[in-house]
Amino acid sequence: MLKYEESLPLKLLKAREATMNFFRPVLLDISLTEQQWRIIRALAEHKELESKQLADLCCILSPSLTGIISRLEQQGYTQRRRSNEDQRRILISLTEKAETMFKRVTPLLEARYQEITEQYTQENLDLLYELLNKLTQIKPVSEGSKTE
Amino acid sequence: MLKYEESLPLKLLKAREATMNFFRPVLLDISLTEQQWRIIRALAEHKELESKQLADLCCILSPSLTGIISRLEQQGYTQRRRSNEDQRRILISLTEKAETMFKRVTPLLEARYQEITEQYTQENLDLLYELLNKLTQIKPVSEGSKTE
DNA sequence: TAAGGATTCTTCGTATTTGAGCATTAAAAT
DNA sequence: ATTTTAATGCTCAAATACGAAGAATCCTTA
Numbered sequence: 001m002l003k004y005e006e007s008l009p010l011k012l013l014k015a016r017e018a019t020m021n022f023f024r025p026v027l028l029d030i031s032l033t034e035q036q037w038r039i040i041r042a043l044a045e046h047k048e049l050e051s052k053q054l055a056d057l058c059c060i061l062s063p064s065l066t067g068i069i070s071r072l073e074q075q076g077y078t079q080r081r082r083s084n085e086d087q088r089r090i091l092i093s094l095t096e097k098a099e100t101m102f103k104r105v106t107p108l109l110e111a112r113y114q115e116i117t118e119q120y121t122q123e124n125l126d127l128l129y130e131l132l133n134k135l136t137q138i139k140p141v142s143e144g145s146k147t148e
Numbered sequence: 149m150l151k152y153e154e155s156l157p158l159k160l161l162k163a164r165e166a167t168m169n170f171f172r173p174v175l176l177d178i179s180l181t182e183q184q185w186r187i188i189r190a191l192a193e194h195k196e197l198e199s200k201q202l203a204d205l206c207c208i209l210s211p212s213l214t215g216i217i218s219r220l221e222q223q224g225y226t227q228r229r230r231s232n233e234d235q236r237r238i239l240i241s242l243t244e245k246a247e248t249m250f251k252r253v254t255p256l257l258e259a260r261y262q263e264i265t266e267q268y269t270q271e272n273l274d275l276l277y278e279l280l281n282k283l284t285q286i287k288p289v290s291e292g293s294k295t296e
Numbered sequence: 297t298a299a300g301g302a303t304t305c306t307t308c309g310t311a312t313t314t315g316a317g318c319a320t321t322a323a324a325a326t
Numbered sequence: 327a328t329t330t331t332a333a334t335g336c337t338c339a340a341a342t343a344c345g346a347a348g349a350a351t352c353c354t355t356a
Contacts (some may be wrong), residue, residue, distance in 0.1 A: 001263065003193065006277075009167050010186065013207050015280045016160040021289045023324065027316085033341065038158065045152045045280065057152070059161050064342055065307060071232070071341080088304040088351045102270045112288070118285045124279055129154075132163045138267040140170045142258070174344085181311065199335060213335060219311080235332045237319050271311055 022112040029103055035060055035068055040077060040094065044102045048093040050083065077101070178253055183208055183216055188225060188242065196241040198231065201262045223250070257273040 015130055020034070043049060045081040049057070055065050069092060074080040077098040083089035094102070117125060152158075152179070168182070175185055186206040191197060197205070203213050217240060220226040225246040231237035252281060 002258070006242045007189070008184075008261075008264070008273075009164050009171070010207065011277065011280045011284070012164040012167065014161050014162070014186045015283045016157050017207060018284045018286055019160065025288075032313085034157075035342065041155070042152050052303090053178065059165060060342085061303065061344060063307080063344070067342075086304085086352070090305070102194050110150070115223075115288065116156070124282060125156075127275070128283065129159065131272055131279065132159045134272060135268060135276065136159070136166045138166055138264060140173075140263065140275060142223060173337065181344090183312065200333090208312085209314065209318095211314075211337080215312075232323070234334085238335070 022116055023056060023109055026108050026112065030101070035064070036077075038100055039065075039068060039072060040102060043078065043094045044099070050089045050091055054092060065145065081102050095101055099102065153167070161174060167264060170264055171257055174253065174256050174260065178249070184220055184225075187213075187216060188246055191226065191240065191242045192247070193242050198237045198239055201281060239241060 012059055023030070028080045029032065032040070036059070039054060039061070042054060044051075046057075051062065051065060054060075055062050060066075060068065061084050068080060069080065073080065076095055078092055080092045083091055107139075154235060159200055160262075172182075175182065180188070181204070186208070187202060190205045194201075194205075199210065199213060202208075203210050206213075208216065217226060217228065221228065224243055226240055227243055228238050228240045
C-alpha cells in the first residue's frame with residue numbers, strides 16, 4: 001500500500017506550491033490572482049482567443065472563466081466580441097492597458113524564474129519538463145466506475 | 149522570453165490534472181471531493197493529527213480546513229477533541245464509518261494508480277518522484293518585492 | 297425546412313482557495 | 327504575577343473550482 005506522502009497528485013501539488021512561492025509576491029503586488037495572470041499571459045502571446053481555447057490553455061473550467069473574464073473586463077484589462085462566422089463564440093483579447101502592464105511585470109517574474117533555475121539547475125529543469133510532458137499525455141482507458 | 153506553455157507552474161498543474169483524471173470518477177462515485185479524500189487518507193495513516201499538521205500534510209490552508217473538517221464531521225467521517233496538554237490544539241481522527249469506507253475504496257484507487265504506472269512506466273515514475281522531491285525543497289531567498 | 301443533435305457560453309449551487317484579521321491559549325520576558 | 331510575544335484555530339470576504347443544467351447558435355438528416 002502506497003504511503004500518503006507518495007501520492008503523485010499530492011507531490012505535483014506540493015511541487016507547484018514550491019514554485020508559486022517565488023511568483024506569488026509579485027502577483028500580490030500588482031493585485032492579480034494566479035488565474036487572472038494565466039489568462040493575461042496566454043492572451044499576450046496569442047493575441048485573440050475564444051473562451052474555450054482560453055479555458056483549455058489555462059486549465060480553467062468554463063464556468064470559472066466566465067467570472068474571471070468579466071472581472072478582468074471591469075478592470076479594463078480585456079475586451080470581448082462575438083465571432084462573425086459563429087455567433088456562439090466569444091473572442092477575447094487584451095487592451096492597451098493590459099499590454100503595457102504585461103511588459104512592465106514580465107521582467108520581475110522572469111527574474112524569479114531565473115532564481116528557480118539557479119537553485120534547481122538547468123539540467124534538472126530540462127529533465128523535469130520532459131517527464132511532465134509525457135505524464136500530461138496519459139489518459140484513463142476504462143471510463144467505467146459509473147454505477148448506473 | 150519563455151513561451152506560455154513552458155511555464156513551470158502551469159506544466160505542473162496540467163500534469164496533476166492528467167493524473168487526477170484517473171481518480172476523479174472514483175471520488176465522484178463516493179461523493180467525496182479531492183480535499184476531503186486527502187484528509188481522510190492522511191488520517192487513515194496517521195490515526196490522529198492536529199489541525200495544523202493536517203493542513204501541512206494535505207497542502208490545505210487553515211481557513212479551508214475548518215470548513216472541510218466540519219463538513220466531514222457532519223457526514224460522520226471524522227471526530228475531534230481538544231488536546232489535554234495544550235488547549236489550543238484540536239486533534240482530529242477518523243470514525244469507524246470512515247475506516248470502513250476507506251478500506252472499501254482504496255483498492256479502486258490503487259487500480260487506477262496501477263493503470264498510470266503501466267502507461268507511464270515505473271522508471272519514469274521513479275525519476276519523476278526524485279525530481280519533484282528536489283523541486284519541493286527550493287525556497288525563494290529575496291523576500292522582497294514589498295513596496296513598504 | 298423542421299426536428300434532432302451537437303457545440304459554446306452562461307447560470308446556479310456547493311465546496312474550496314487565499315489573504316487578512318481576530319480570539320484563545322502558551323510560553324517567554326519583565 | 328503581569329506584560330509581551332508567539333502559536334493555534336477560527337471568521338470573513340472575495341475569487342475560483344466543479345458538476346449539473348439552461349439558453350443560444352450551428353449542424354445534420356429526414
